[in-house]
Amino acid sequence: MKALMSLGALVGVVGLLLLAGMVFDIIPSTTVRLVEGYMPMQMLFEVGCFVLGFTGLSYMLNAVGMGIPRFWQGIGFWVFFLLYIKYRIYPPIPFSVRAMYGTVALVAVLMWLSSNEEDWKKFKQPILNVLDAQTGFNKFLRYVYLVALPILTWGFSYNAMMPKSEEPIELRTVHPAPPASTKVHGKTYVLQTALNPYRVNPEGKYDQEYTNSLIVEQGMGRLMKPNANPWDENATGYLKYVREGGEIFFQNCHFCHGDNLNGRGLHAFAFNPIPANFTDPGTIAQLQETFIFWRVAKGGMGLPNEGFPWASVMPPWEQHLTVDEMWKVILFEYWHTGYYPRTWD
C-alpha cells in the first residue's frame, strides 16, 4: 500500500511540476502532447491521474506528519483544476467553457468537503478561527479581510460596469436548422425525404448499405477498401460518381476545406472561423445528406436568421455547379471521411 501511495505521490509531484512549468511559460503546453483523435479521453485520464497522485501525496504527507489541512486541500485542488484547463489544454478553451468547468469543479470540491460532518468541521475551522479571532494572527487576518473584501467587491463591480471596447462574444450556431424544403435550379427538394441520386448500388437503386460498405476505413489513417478504388479506370456506378465528385471537390472546394477535408486548405486561415472540418465527428457525420445539399447550394448567404452572425464565406454553389455536381461532391465528402450520412433507421 505504501509503495503504491509513494508511486501516486511521485506522479502527483511530477504532474504539479509540469503544470507549474506550463503556467509560468517555462515549458510549452505541448511538452506532453495531446494525441490527435484521443484528446478528450487523454484529458480525463490526466485529471484522473492527478487525483490519484494527490491521494498518494496526501497519504505520504500525513505519514510524515505534514498533512495539508482540509481547507487548503479543497482550495488547492480547485486552483489546480482552473490552472490545468487554462494552461495545459491546447488550443485554448474559451472562457465561457472554462467558467462552466470551474463552477462544476467548485461545487464538486464543496460536496467532497461537506460530505460528512468531520470533514465539514475541518473545512470550516480555519474560517471560524478567523471570524473568532482568538489569536493575534487571526485578528490581523480578520482586519485584512474587512478591508480587502469591500475593495475586491468594488473592483469586481467597477470592472463589470465599466464600458469596454472588447469584441462581443458570439453565440454562433454551428448547425442552423434547415428549411423543410429548398428550391435549387427550379426544383423543390423536401429535405426530410430527398435522396442523393448517386448513392446507388450496381442495379442503379438507392442503397445506403451498399455505398456505406465502400467508404474508406475510419481511424488514424484512412484506407481504401480492397477493390473500392474510385480512381480505378474500370470503376463504375457509385465509385465512378465518387471520383467525379472528387474531381469537382479538388477543382472548387479544397482551397478552403483542404485536401484532407479537415478544413485547413490554402485559404483557410484567411477566414475566422476556418472552414468546416469534415473529418470531425461533429460536422457532416451527424447530419442528413440533404442538410449538406442545402448548405452547399445556398452557401453562407443562404443561412437563415438563426445562423447569426452568418460567419461563413462559402459561396452559394448553386450559382456555379449543377445539382448533379453538388450531389456528387457530397458523395465524395462522405466517402473520403469514412462517415455515413445520418439516417434514422
Added chain:
Amino acid sequence: MGVVTRKKLFSTVALCAIVVSLFLPIVMALPSPATGEEAPVAEGAPKEGEKVEKARDVYYKTEGIVVGAPAPKTTDSPTDYPRYNFESRVLIWFANQQHLYYGSFVLAVPIFCMIIEFMGVMTKDKALAKRYDQLAYDFIKISLTAYSLTAILGGILIFTFLTLYPTFFAYLSSIFRPVMHIYALMFVAESGTLYIYYYGWDKMKEGFLKWIHLSMSVILNVIGTLLMFLANSWIGFMMSPAGVDEQGRYLGNIWHVIHTALWNPLNLHRILGNMAFGGGVVAAYAAYKFLAAKTDEERAHYDWMGYIAMALGVAFLIPLPFAGYWLMREVYAYRQQMGITLMGGLLAWLFIIQATMIGILFLSTNYYLWQALGRMRGAERFQRYIKYLVFLMACGFMVFITPHTMVMTPAELKAMGGQQHPVLGNYGVMSAKNGGINVIIVTTVLSFVWYMRGNKVPTVSWARFGNIFMGVFFACAYINIIFLAIYGYYIPANVRVGLSVPQVASTLSCLFFMFALNSLMMKGAKQLGPIEWGKISARSQYALIMLATAFTWMMGLMGYIRSSVRLFWHVNEIMRDNSPWAYTHTVGFAANVISANVLFFWISILFVFWLGSLTAKKAPVEAKVGVPGAIPQPAGSH
C-alpha cells in the same frame, strides 16, 4: 344488515359507479353525442348527394373525407389577436406554466399515495403499516388544496386563450371537439373519486374496505393519467399534426389527431417527469417542516417523509433521461429541422442549461444520500470513498454540459483554430453525453446501494462472493459505458445512436440486478447500529429543497423549449402564428420568465402547504429518544 356489511355494500356500489363512469367517455366518443347529429355522420360531412371531397392526411398519408374547415390564416389584428397592453405570449406562457405545475403535482401525488398505501397494506408490521398509511394520508392532504388550484388555473388558462388567441383556440377546439367534453367529464370523475378517496379514508381503513379504498386510488390514477394523455394530444398535435390535410382540415379520424408522431414519447416523458417533480415537491415540503421542527419527534418524522418522497421521486428521475432521449429521437425522425433547432441550432444553449439542471438534480440526490449515511451508525466506513464518487460524477457532469456550440469571442475562435475544439468538441456530441449521463446515473445507483448497506453487514454465507460480484458488475458497467462513449467518436452517427442501447442496458442492469442482489444480501444482515431518524445534517434538507427547485426550473425550461421549437407556427406547418410575438425570445429573457414562474409557484405552494397545515390537528407531542432503527411516529394524525 350489519353496519359493516352495509359499508361494504356501499363501498362496492361506489366503486362500481366510478368504474362505470370511466366508460362514459367511450359512450361520449361515439359519433352521435359528440357531434350533435342524430345520424352517425360527422359534423360538416357532406349530405347525401353532395360531392365528397377527399384529402390526404399530412402524417399518416391516408385518404379521408374532409369534414373540417381549413386552418384560419390569421393576421395581426384585434380579431385574431386581441390584446392588453402587454405581450400576450408571456401571459399565456405564465397561465399555462402555472396550470402545468399544479396539474403535474396533483397527478403525481395520488400515484405516490397509491404506492405508499399499498406498502402499508402489504406490510405485516402493524405499527409500520399505520405509519405508511399516515404518510399516504399526509401526501393526499397536501394535494387536495392544490387540486382546487389546478382547476382554477385551468379556467384561467382557457379564459386567457379565449381572450388573447380566440382564432387559434377556435381552430384547436374544432379539431378536438369529439374529445373536449370527455376531458371535462373526466375531470368531474377525477374530482368525485378524489373526494371520496380523501374523505373516506377513516371510514375505509380496515379489512375489505381498505382494499376498496386502495382500488379507488388505482381508479383515481387511471383517470388522472388519461386526462394527461388527452392534454398531451393537444400539444402533440401542435408540434406534429396528424389527422388533418395540408390546409389543416379535419379528416374525420379523431384517433389520428390524438395519436400523433410525438404523442407516446410525450406521454411517457410527462408521466415520469410528473412523478419526479411530485416527489421533489413533497420532499421539499418535508425538508421545510424538518428545518422548522421544534421537537426530535417532528424532526424524525419529516426526515423519514423527506427520504421516502425523495426515493420515490428519484426512482422516476433515473429513467427520465432515457424517456427524454426517446422523445428527442422521435422529434428528429419527425422533422430534421425541428431536431436541429432543438439540439444543434437556435435552442441548443437552452439544452445545455437543461443538462446543467439534470446534473444538479443528480448531484443533489447523491449529496442527500451521502449526508443520510451520517444518521446511520456504522456507515462511516463508506464516507472516506465518497470523494471518488464525487470525482466520477463531476467528470460525467462536465462532459454532459459541454456545449457543441461554444460561446466565444472572435479572438477565442481564432485561437482555437476552428469552430470545433479538438479536445472538447467531442464532448459536445451525443456519444459522449450519453456516456456522461450514464456514469452519473450508475454512480447514483451505487450511492443508493451504499445507503442501503449503511448500517448493515451481510451475513449470508455467500456474502463475500456477492460483494465481489457486485464490485465487478459495477466496474464492468462503468467500463462498458465509457468504452462505448469513446468508441462512438469513431463510428457513423446513425450507428452511434444505437450505442445508447447497450449503455442504457448497463445502467438499468445495475439498477435492477444490483438492487435485487443487494436486497437479497441484506436479508437477516447484522445491524451495526440504528438509523437515527432526525439526526441528519441541515445541509441534506437544503439539498432536498435544491432538488425540488431544480425540478421546477427544469420543467419550466423544457416546457418553453418544447413550445418554442414550433418557431412561428401555432400548429407546425399548418397554422402560422402571425401575432407580433412569433419570434424566439433571447435566452436571458426566457430564463427570467421561467424564474418568475418558479418563484410564483413556490410562493403559491407555500400558501397551499400552510392551508394544509391548518387542517392538521395538533397532537400532543413529547420529545423522546427514538427507538434504535425504528421508523419515527407521525407528528400529527387525521
